[in-house]
Amino acid sequence: MNILFVGDVFGSAGRHIVREHLPHVVETNEVDLLVINGENAAGGFGITPSLAEELFDLGAHVITTGNHVWDKKEIFEYMGVPADSHGRGRRILRPANYAVNTPGFGFYQGELPTGQAYAVINMQGRVFMSSCDDPFRKADELLSKITAKVVLVDIHAEASSEKAALAWYLDGRVTAVLGTHTHVPTADQRILHNGTAYQTDVGMSGPYDSVIGVETELVLAKFLTGMPGKFEAAKGNAKMCAALIECDGGTGRATRIQRIMLGE
Numbered sequence: 723m724n725i726l727f728v729g730d731v732f733g734s735a736g737r738h739i740v741r742e743h744l745p746h747v748v749e750t751n752e753v754d755l756l757v758i759n760g761e762n763a764a765g766g767f768g769i770t771p772s773l774a775e776e777l778f779d780l781g782a783h784v785i786t787t788g789n790h791v792w793d794k795k796e797i798f799e800y801m802g803v804p805a806d807s808h809g810r811g812r813r814i815l816r817p818a819n820y821a822v823n824t825p826g827f828g829f830y831q832g833e834l835p836t837g838q839a840y841a842v843i844n845m846q847g848r849v850f851m852s853s854c855d856d857p858f859r860k861a862d863e864l865l866s867k868i869t870a871k872v873v874l875v876d877i878h879a880e881a882s883s884e885k886a887a888l889a890w891y892l893d894g895r896v897t898a899v900l901g902t903h904t905h906v907p908t909a910d911q912r913i914l915h916n917g918t919a920y921q922t923d924v925g926m927s928g929p930y931d932s933v934i935g936v937e938t939e940l941v942l943a944k945f946l947t948g949m950p951g952k953f954e955a956a957k958g959n960a961k962m963c964a965a966l967i968e969c970d971g972g973t974g975r976a977t978r979i980q981r982i983m984l985g986e
């Protein structure tokens with residue numbers, strides 16, 4: 723089976739480029755499972771219910787997020803659905819290792835129309851990020867409950883070392899460990915020894931004439947003066963970044979991972 727994971731969709735430039743390229747990538751690669759990180763869909767900061775709907779309309783089975791998940795308050799209620807629901811509000815995730823009783827869920831298990839079971843886990847790193855629970859032990863806990871063989875993990879983290887460590891920790895237990903959050907794609911996609919596909923960062927789907935998505939001038943002013951200022955999403959040189967994973971639906975073992983970058 724084929725899984726496509728699309729990196730952080732950033733602002734309107736990201737949404738446009740994904741809308742333009744996703745349909746043909748899904749069709750030509752016969753994608754069965756589509757997962758999109760949408761944490762920056764709303765102008766770079768968070769995601770609204772209507773933008774989540776837009777990503778679901780494009781065919782996403784699951785939307786993952788990260789540290790920006792709560793930037794738009796409207797999403798709290800959208801994600802406040804019962805655990806056993808399979809509706810869209812249940813299929814947008816926040817990191818699993820957030821405080822208990824925060825809205826939403828950090829993993830989803832479901833079935834494709836073919837009957838193929840799958841699970842998606844969203845996790846956040848702790849190095850150079852705001853505090854959250856241990857992603858390693860949290861992954862152990864979730865995997866003890868998940869029965870699907872095909873499991874995709876979005877590790878939303880700053881440090882490459884933490885992402886690589888989690889990938890080796892989960893090697894052979896999940897289908898793929900894919901990094902998000904830095905917005906810079908890394909060229910290290912590979913299959914680890916026990917069959918887990920890994921890429922340190924899939925890269926953002928957004929404007930690359932920018933500083934990780936934000937207007938260059940605004941970020942430069944901040945670095946040069948230290949003064950507060952409003953960050954706005956950039957527009958130019960949009961790319962869609964994604965990872966395409968081929969795996970055995972029966973065992974969940976990955977057999978191939980390909981890096982994708984398409985754009986203007």
Ligand SMILES: [Fe+2]
Pocket residue numbers: 730761762788902903904905
């Ligand atoms: Fe992001």
Ligand SMILES: [Fe+2]
Pocket residue numbers: 761788789790878902903904
């Ligand atoms: Fe992030």
